[in-house]
Amino acid sequence: MSLSRKLIERLIYEEINSKSKYDNFDKExxxxxxxxxxxxxxxxxxxxxxxxSIQDKIEHFHVLMKDGGLK
Amino acid sequence: xxxxxxxxKNFRLLRDISIDFAVDEDKKLTVIRAENGTGKTTLMSALxxxxxxxxxxxxxxxxxxxxxDDGTESQITTEVEIDFTxxxxxxxxxxxxxxxxxxxxxxxxxxxxxxxxRSFSQGQDEVILLEYDETGFxxxxxxxxxxxxxRTLPLHLKDIxxxxxxxxxxxxxxxxxxxxxxxxxxxxIESLLSMKELESIIKNxxxxxxxxxxxxxxxxxxxxxxxxxxxxxxxxxxxxGAEDDLNICLTDKKEADSxxxxxxxxxxxxLKLGNKTALAAEIKGINKLIERSRSGIKTSVSDQCNIxxxxxxxxDLIGSKLETSILLLNKMNAKDKFPMQxxxxxxxxxxxxxxxxxxxxxxxxPEGNSKRIYMSGIINDCKQVDQLNKRASNLFFASDKYKKDxxxxxxxxxxxxxxxxxxxxxxTLDENLQYQKKKEAVLDEISDELLxxxxxxASTTETKIREFNAEIxxxxxxxxxxxxxxxxxxxxIDKYSAKLGKNNTAGGKHILTDTVLQIFENTFEVIKTTELxxxxxEMNSIFLxxxxxxSGLNPNGMIRSxxxxxxxxxxxxxxxxxxxxxxxxxxxxxxxxxxxxxxxALTKVSNVTAANIIDTPLGMTSGLVKQSILENLIKQxxxxxxxxxxxxxxxxxxxxDQYAGSTVTLSFSGHYPIxxxxxxxxxxxxxxxxxxxxxxxxxxxxxxxxxxxxRRA
Numbered sequence: 001m002s003l004s005r006k007l008i009e010r011l012i013y014e015e016i017n018s019k020s021k022y023d024n025f026d027k028e029x030x031x032x033x034x035x036x037x038x039x040x041x042x043x044x045x046x047x048x049x050x051x052x053s054i055q056d057k058i059e060h061f062h063v064l065m066k067d068g069g070l071k
Numbered sequence: 072x073x074x075x076x077x078x079x080k081n082f083r084l085l086r087d088i089s090i091d092f093a094v095d096e097d098k099k100l101t102v103i104r105a106e107n108g109t110g111k112t113t114l115m116s117a118l119x120x121x122x123x124x125x126x127x128x129x130x131x132x133x134x135x136x137x138x139x140d141d142g143t144e145s146q147i148t149t150e151v152e153i154d155f156t157x158x159x160x161x162x163x164x165x166x167x168x169x170x171x172x173x174x175x176x177x178x179x180x181x182x183x184x185x186x187x188x189r190s191f192s193q194g195q196d197e198v199i200l201l202e203y204d205e206t207g208f209x210x211x212x213x214x215x216x217x218x219x220x221x222r223t224l225p226l227h228l229k230d231i232x233x234x235x236x237x238x239x240x241x242x243x244x245x246x247x248x249x250x251x252x253x254x255x256x257x258x259x260i261e262s263l264l265s266m267k268e269l270e271s272i273i274k275n276x277x278x279x280x281x282x283x284x285x286x287x288x289x290x291x292x293x294x295x296x297x298x299x300x301x302x303x304x305x306x307x308x309x310x311x312g313a314e315d316d317l318n319i320c321l322t323d324k325k326e327a328d329s330x331x332x333x334x335x336x337x338x339x340x341x342l343k344l345g346n347k348t349a350l351a352a353e354i355k356g357i358n359k360l361i362e363r364s365r366s367g368i369k370t371s372v373s374d375q376c377n378i379x380x381x382x383x384x385x386x387d388l389i390g391s392k393l394e395t396s397i398l399l400l401n402k403m404n405a406k407d408k409f410p411m412q413x414x415x416x417x418x419x420x421x422x423x424x425x426x427x428x429x430x431x432x433x434x435x436x437p438e439g440n441s442k443r444i445y446m447s448g449i450i451n452d453c454k455q456v457d458q459l460n461k462r463a464s465n466l467f468f469a470s471d472k473y474k475k476d477x478x479x480x481x482x483x484x485x486x487x488x489x490x491x492x493x494x495x496x497x498x499t500l501d502e503n504l505q506y507q508k509k510k511e512a513v514l515d516e517i518s519d520e521l522l523x524x525x526x527x528x529a530s531t532t533e534t535k536i537r538e539f540n541a542e543i544x545x546x547x548x549x550x551x552x553x554x555x556x557x558x559x560x561x562x563x564i565d566k567y568s569a570k571l572g573k574n575n576t577a578g579g580k581h582i583l584t585d586t587v588l589q590i591f592e593n594t595f596e597v598i599k600t601t602e603l604x605x606x607x608x609e610m611n612s613i614f615l616x617x618x619x620x621x622s623g624l625n626p627n628g629m630i631r632s633x634x635x636x637x638x639x640x641x642x643x644x645x646x647x648x649x650x651x652x653x654x655x656x657x658x659x660x661x662x663x664x665x666x667x668x669x670x671x672a673l674t675k676v677s678n679v680t681a682a683n684i685i686d687t688p689l690g691m692t693s694g695l696v697k698q699s700i701l702e703n704l705i706k707q708x709x710x711x712x713x714x715x716x717x718x719x720x721x722x723x724x725x726x727x728d729q730y731a732g733s734t735v736t737l738s739f740s741g742h743y744p745i746x747x748x749x750x751x752x753x754x755x756x757x758x759x760x761x762x763x764x765x766x767x768x769x770x771x772x773x774x775x776x777x778x779x780x781x782r783r784a
Contacts, residue, residue, distance in 0.1 A: 054272070
C-alpha cells in the first residue's frame with residue numbers, strides 16, 4: 001500500500017473540484033477513475049501490467065461515463 | 072501501518088519476550104523504559120530483522136548464553152512474530168478498493184553453533200505471513216509476502232521509521248557527503264510523497280493515450296489525430312531525453328565551476344606566497360643584515376672588555392679604598408723608611424774580606440770568620456725588611472696615578488652606551504633571524520611546477536565550462552522550441568479531438584485518458600511545489616517548537632529557522648539568514664531535533680499512518696526542550712514507540728502519564744548485583760516486566776533509583 005495514499009486522494013479531489021475544465025465530466029466518477037489508477041499502479045510491479053490495468057480502468061469508466069459526463 | 076504486538080524468542084538477549092504496543096488514537100505512545108545495556112538496540116534490531124530479515128540484519132542473532140558449554144553442537148531457533156495492521160488494495164469485479172487488514176508476520180531462522188561457540192552457520196530465513204479475517208488467521212501466498220511488507224513499510228524508509236536517537240542524524244550527519252545527504256532526503260521525500268509512482272502513472276497514461284488514438288478510424292479527423300499524437304509523444308520523449316542531458320550538463324557545469332573556484336583559490340594562495348627570485352634576493356638582504364648585527368655585537372663586546380680593563384674603572388671602583396693605603400705610604404715616606412741600602416754595604420765588606428772598621432774578615436782568620444758569620448746573619452735578617460720596603464716604595468711612587476678624581480667617572484657613560492648598542496644589535500639579530508626563517512619556509516613552499524599545474528588545470532576547466540555553457544544554451548533553446556512546437560501540436564490534438572463525433576468510442580477514451588493525464592500532471596506539479604514547501608514549513612515549525620524558539624524558551628538563541636531547499640538539502644539559519652552548519656554549529660539536542668522534525672514533517676504532510684520507533688530520543692536534552700521534543704513527537708506521529716532511559720524519563724513523567732497507552736520496563740539479568748537489587752531467576756537475558764515509568768518490582772528494582780512505587784506482580 002502506498003504510504004501517501006490519502007495525500008494523493010486529497011490532491012486528486014482538489015484538482016478535479018477546483019478547476020472548471022473538468023466541468024464537462026461526472027466529477028465523482030472522474031475522481032474514482034484517478035484514484036483507481038493510482039491504486040492499481042502501486043499494486044502492480046510489471047510495467048506492461050500497469051499499462052494494461054490503466055487501459056482497462058479507462059475503458060471501464062468510459063462505459064460508465066459515456067451517457068453521463070462525456071461529450 | 073501500526074504495530075500491535077511483537078514477540079521475540081532467542082534473539083540475542085531476548086530469550087522470550089512479548090510486547091503489546093499502544094494503538095489508541097488518544098494514547099498512542101508506547102514507552103519501553105530501559106537502562107543502557109538492557110537490550111534496547113537488540114529489540115530494535117529484532118523488529119527490523121522480523122520485518123526485513125537477514126539481508127538487512129547481517130550480524131549474528133542467536134543468544135550467546137544458549138550455546139552449550141559441554142562441547143556439543145547447538146541448534147538454536149530464533150523467532151520474531153509481529154502483529155500489525157495495514158491498508159491493502161484488493162481488486163474485485165474490476166474495482167480496486169482499500170481495506171484495513173490485520174497481519175501476523177513470523178520470521179524464523181535456525182543457527183547451528185559449533186562446540187563452545189567457536190563458529191556458527193545461520194540457515195535461510197523462513198517467513199510466514201498470516202492475514203486475519205472473520206474466521207481467524209490464514210496464510211498469505213509466499214510470492215506476495217515480500218511485496219506486502221515492501222508496500223507497508225518500504226525498506227528504504229527504514230531510517231524514517233526506525234530512528235536511533237544517538238545517531239538520529241542520517242540526513243545531516245557529518246560523515247556523509249553533501250551529495251549522499253541530499254540523496255537520502257530526496258529518496259525519503261520521493262517515496263513518502265509517491266513521486267516516483269506519479270511519474271510512472273504519467274508515463275503510462277501517455278502511452279495509453281496514444282494507443283487509444285491509434286484505435287480511432289481514419290475518417291473524421293482520426294488520421295490527423297493519430298499523426299498529431301505521435302508527433303506529440305515523439306517530441307515529449309525527445310524533450311524528456313534533452314532535459315536529462317541538460318540536467319547532466321548543469322550538474323557537470325556546477326561541478327566544474329566548483330573545481331575552477333578551488334583551483335583559482337589555490338593559484339591565489341601560491342601567488343600570495345610571492346615570486347621565488349624576488350624572495351631569494353630578499354633573503355640575501357636579510358642575511359647581510361644578520362651579519363651586520365653579529366659584527367655590531369662583536370664590536371660592542373670588545374668595547375665592554377676595554378672598558379672593564381680601563382684604569383678609570385679600577386680607580387672608580389677601588390679609589391676610595393686606596394686612599395687609606397696612600398696615606399700610610401706618605402707617612403712612611405716622611406719617616407724616611409725607604410729605601411734601605413744597608414745590605415749592599417755589608418755584602419761589599421764581606422766580598423773585600425775587610426770590615427768597615429778595617430779589621431780582617433777572611434774565613435781563615437778565626438776572628439774574621441766569626442765576624443763574617445755575624446754579618447751574614449744581619450744580611451739575612453734585613454733581606455725581608457728590605458723587600459717590604461721596596462714594595463712599599465714602589466707602591467708609594469705608583470700611588471699618585473690612582474688618586475680618585477672626577478675624570479674617572481667617564482667609564483659609566485661609555486659602558487652604558489656600549490651595553491645599549493649590544494642589546495640593540497642582539498634584538499635586531501633575533502628579528503632578522505626569525506624573518507629569515509619565515510621567508511625560507513615560504514621559499515620551500517613555493518613550487519613553480521605546482522603553480523603551473525594549477526594554471527593548466529584551471530585553463531582546461533575553463534574550456535570545459537565554456538563547452539558546457541554552449542551545450543546548455545543550445546539544449547535550453549532546443550527544449551524551448553520543442554515545447555513551443557508541442558503546444559501547437561497539443562492545440563491540434565484538442566482541435567481534432569473536439570471534432571471527433573460524440574459516438575466515436577476510441578475518441579471518447581482518448582479524451583478521458585487525456586483528462587486523467589492532466590489530473591496527474593497537475594497533482595505531480597502540486598507535490599513538487601506546494602507540498603514540498605509544506606514539508607519545509609512544517610519542519611521549521613516543529614523544529615522551532617522542539618528547541619523552544621517558538622514558545623519563547625530560547626528567544627535570543629542563535630537558531631532562527633530551518634528550511635528544505637529545492638536541491639533537497641536541510642539547512643539551518645541563524646540571525647539575518649546566516650547559514651549554520653548542523654555538524655559544527657548546532658548542539659546535540661538541536662541536531663537531534665532537526666532530524667526528528669524532518670521525519671515528522673514528512674510523515675505529517677504525506678498523511679501517512681505508520682509507527683515511529685525511536686531509541687533514546689531525549690538524550691542530551693533537558694528541561695523544557697526535553698518536554699517540547701516529546702510533546703511534538705507525540706502530537707505529530709500516528710504511533711510512537713520510544714525506548715527511554717530512567718534519566719530521559721525524569722521531568723517528562725506527566726506527559727507520559729497523559730499519552731502512554733502502554734509502558735513496560737526492560738532489565739538485564741547481568742546487571743545484578745551492581746545495578747539490580749534482586750537476584751534474577753535466570754542469567755544472560757533481558758527481562759520484561761509491566762512496570763510503568765513510576766513503578767518498580769522484584770524484576771526491575773534498581774540500586775541507583777529511588778522514589779519508585781513498589782508494584783506487586
